[in-house]
Amino acid sequence: MTVTGYLQANTLYLSLAGEMDECSSREARARCDRLIDENLSAKRIVINLSDVAFMDSTGIGFLIGRYKKAAKMNIPVFIQKPNFAADKILNLSGIYSLIPKAE
Amino acid sequence: MTKNYLKLQFYSYPRNQAFARDAVAAFCVELNPSLSDLSDVKTAVSEAVTNCTVHAYRDTAGLVTVECEIEDNKLHIKVSDSGQGIEDVEKAVQPFYTSQPSDERSGMGFTIMQTFMDEFSVNSVKGEGTVVYMSKCFKPEVENA
Numbered sequence: 001m002t003v004t005g006y007l008q009a010n011t012l013y014l015s016l017a018g019e020m021d022e023c024s025s026r027e028a029r030a031r032c033d034r035l036i037d038e039n040l041s042a043k044r045i046v047i048n049l050s051d052v053a054f055m056d057s058t059g060i061g062f063l064i065g066r067y068k069k070a071a072k073m074n075i076p077v078f079i080q081k082p083n084f085a086a087d088k089i090l091n092l093s094g095i096y097s098l099i100p101k102a103e
Numbered sequence: 104m105t106k107n108y109l110k111l112q113f114y115s116y117p118r119n120q121a122f123a124r125d126a127v128a129a130f131c132v133e134l135n136p137s138l139s140d141l142s143d144v145k146t147a148v149s150e151a152v153t154n155c156t157v158h159a160y161r162d163t164a165g166l167v168t169v170e171c172e173i174e175d176n177k178l179h180i181k182v183s184d185s186g187q188g189i190e191d192v193e194k195a196v197q198p199f200y201t202s203q204p205s206d207e208r209s210g211m212g213f214t215i216m217q218t219f220m221d222e223f224s225v226n227s228v229k230g231e232g233t234v235v236y237m238s239k240c241f242k243p244e245v246e247n248a
């Protein structure tokens with residue numbers, strides 16, 4: 001799983017690509033947290049899932065973890081473009097009430 | 104009557120999670136599954152196998168067995184381990200319940216297996232291991248004129 005990030009107009013965009021499972025999430029977690037720590041001037045964080053080909057419930061834990069980290073700094077988090085399968089899991093978990101979908 | 108059978112056995116290493124779900128998905132292809140059904144099966148298998156890594160054999164490695172059987176348009180899956188077992192299955196299958204809250208675990212694994220598959224059951228004996236059984240019926244293929 002790869003994570004890329006950039007800051008644009010006060011928004012930190014984090015793009016995940018690959019398969020999100022228990023195995024791949026560890027590195028992705030460290031990389032995302034580093035990007036958040038390096039961009040504390042961000043007013044919001046958008047996590048783009050369009051290139052996530054597979055995701056199991058690890059993804060829910062992962063997203064809530066990043067949400068909690070950002071919440072400590074009052075930075076809201078949004079989810080962008082989950083594929084059909086990821087969207088099904090995220091809906092089931094009710095996560096969108098914490099981390100809404102962004103256009 | 105179509106019948107087919109697959110048995111996989113592997114160590115509970117995290118890197119085998121992707122291998123296991125991809126192998127089961129490949130086995131299902133003869134059922135002409137829709138992408139949505141295939142993705143449901145992959146996710147359910149990933150949840151079951153991940154449980155073996157993070158719960159059954161926590162901090163150790165042990166053997167995980169995945170057995171699949173195709174019977175007409177129905178897929179049966181059995182995921183078994185000889186790990187530490189589950190003390191209270193009823194509690195473990197509750198949505199959002201996790202025995203490891205500090206590890207960013209969602210506690211949604213069993214709920215996903217239950218929701219994405221047609222049949223689901225867990226049998227566990229403390230100190231001996233756990234068997235998860237799941238099945239799914241695939242809709243017969245639409246005939247193209």
